[in-house]
Structures are given as structure tokens and as C-alpha cells.
Amino acid sequence: xxxxLLFLGPPGAGKGTxxxxxARAIGVPHISTGEMLRQNVADGTDLGKKAQAIMEAxxxxxxxxxxxxVDDRLARDDAACGFLLDGxxxxxxxxxxxxxxxxxxxxxxxxxxxxxxxxxxxxxLQRARDEGRADDNEETIRNRLKVYQDETxxxxxxxxxxxxxxxxxxxxxxxxxxxxxxxxSLAEN
Ligand code: ADP
Numbered sequence: 552x553x554x555x556l557l558f559l560g561p562p563g564a565g566k567g568t569x570x571x572x573x574a575r576a577i578g579v580p581h582i583s584t585g586e587m588l589r590q591n592v593a594d595g596t597d598l599g600k601k602a603q604a605i606m607e608a609x610x611x612x613x614x615x616x617x618x619x620x621v622d623d624r625l626a627r628d629d630a631a632c633g634f635l636l637d638g639x640x641x642x643x644x645x646x647x648x649x650x651x652x653x654x655x656x657x658x659x660x661x662x663x664x665x666x667x668x669x670x671x672x673x674x675x676l677q678r679a680r681d682e683g684r685a686d687d688n689e690e691t692i693r694n695r696l697k698v699y700q701d702e703t704x705x706x707x708x709x710x711x712x713x714x715x716x717x718x719x720x721x722x723x724x725x726x727x728x729x730x731x732x733x734x735x736s737l738a739e740n
Contacts, residue, residue, distance in 0.1 A: 554579060555657060556737075557636040559706055560664035561699045562692070563671035563678070564722045565729060569664060570637035572730055573737075579633035582624050584617055584641075607685045609695035611641060611702060618648040625653070642702045646709055660740060661710050662733060666722040671696065716740060 554577055558566040567583060574581035588606060591599030598620070602612045611617075621639050624630065636658075640646040649657060666674075672692055679687030686695065710717050718736045722729055 554633045554635075555659050556634075557639070557658055557661050558664060559661050559703070559710075559717065560722065561666070561671055561703075562695045563674040564664040564666045565674075565726070566637050566664055568726055569662075569722075569730060569733055570635055572726075573733055574635040576734070577633070577635075579635050580629050581635050581637060582621065582630070582639070583637040584621060584639040585637075587620055587624070588612060588617075607691070609686050609691035609693075609698060611698060614642055614644045614648065617641070618645060618652075621645075621649070622652055640706060643705055643709060646706055650713070656714075658710070658715050660737065661706075661715055661717045662736070663707060663717050663719045664722040664729070665719055668696065670723060 556573075556579075558570050560566050567585070570581050570583065588599070588602050592603045592606070593599070598616065601616065605612050617639060621636075625634065640649055672689075675687050675692045675695075676689065678684060679692075707717055718740055720729065720732045720736055724732075
């Protein structure tokens with residue numbers, strides 16, 4: 552189908568789950584910067600060593616590091632026929648860097664997954680218990696939500712101003728229910 556999509560939304564909204572499913576359904580690579588960074592930490596690469604403490608505090612890894620990582624990934628053959636970005640861009644500078652490298656019209660549609668703050672905190676605390684993710688303790692969670700509001704939420708206005716529709720999808724409900732909304736919303740756009 553060759554679609555070029557991205558997911559926006561706060562931590563805990565379910566981007567990773569829905570992005571994995573959608574990428575599989577439409578046959579494009581799922582490019583998650585969070586996963587790529589966690590893999591670098593697990594592998595003990597130089598990049599991972601730089602990123603680890605930042606991620607554990609719930610702060611953002613510097614734009615130049617993440618942008619270089621995504622540029623490399625998008626240059627691979629499998630991304631030539633479409634891709635689904637998850638967790639990137641996360642700042643206006645990253646969005647501008649993506650435009651600069653891919654040209655205008657690089658992104659067709661952004662999906663914004665929404666959920667209220669109580670729901671997000673509850674889900675992230677649950678994930679902390681289930682998966683033991685180092686960036687999922689209560690203090691870090693609060694910081695990550697603040698970082699989202701300050702740094703990433705402005706993208707919800709940036710994209711429409713740059714001709715990219717932002718489709719808002721309610722992230723509350725079962726995984727199947729939310730996925731059905733994602734598919735419907737994309738089919739209508
Ligand atoms: P979530 O979806 O729960 O917010 P991610 O798995 O997307 O978490 O990201 C985990 C962490 O990785 C972030 O809190 C941040 O430190 C780092 N990270 C991921 N993507 C980016 C990005 N585009 N820019 C800067 N830091 C990032």
C-alpha cells in the first residue's frame with residue numbers, strides 16, 4: 552500500500568501496540584525509536600550508553616542522536632515502500648529534520664492516540680509491574696507526561712499547518728476496539 556504514517560500520543564496511550572498491529576496489517580516496517588534505543592541499551596552500544604540514563608529519567612535523548620538513527624533506518628530498502636513511525640518525531644526540531652531529509656509530503660497522515668492522564672498513569676504503572684521497564688516508576692512517569700506536553704504535543708498543531716492531517720483516535724477500550732477505530736479512521740482518510 553506504500554503508506555507513510557506516524558503515530559502521535561502520550562506515553563501509555565498504546566502507540567506501540569497499535570503501531571505494531573497496523574504496520575503488519577498494511578505491510579510496512581514499524582519504526583519505533585523507543586525500541587531502537589532500548590535495543591542499543593541492551594546491546595551496550597556507544598549510543599546506548601549515551602541514552603540509558605536519559606531514558607531512565609524520562610527525558611528525551613538529544614535530537615541529533617535520534618534524527619541520525621531514524622535517517623539511517625529510513626534509508627534501508629524496506630522503508631522505500633512506506634513506513635510507520637512510532638515515537639518519532641517527538642519534538643518540533645525532529646519534525647523539521649524529518650521534513651528536511653524526506654522533503655515535503657513525506658508524511659501522509661498522522662494518527663493521534665488519546666487517553667486521559669489518569670488512564671495513562673494507571674497503564675504505565677501496570678506496565679512497570681508487568682515488564683519492569685526502568686523508565687516506568689511513578690516519578691519518571693510524571694516527568695514523561697510533562698515532557699510530552701511541553702515538547703511533543705505542539706506537533707498536533709504543527710502537522711495540520713504543514714498539510715498533514717492529524718486523525719484523532721480514542722485510545723480507551725480493548726486493543727481490538729482501538730485497532731478497529733484506527734482502521735476505520737484511516738479508511739475514511
Ligand atoms: P513511550 O511510548 O512509552 O513514551 P517509547 O518507547 O516511545 O516510550 O520511548 C521511551 C524513551 O526513549 C523516551 O522516554 C525517550 O527517553 C526515548 N525516546 C524515544 N523516542 C525518542 C525521540 N524521538 N526523541 C528523543 N527521545 C526518544
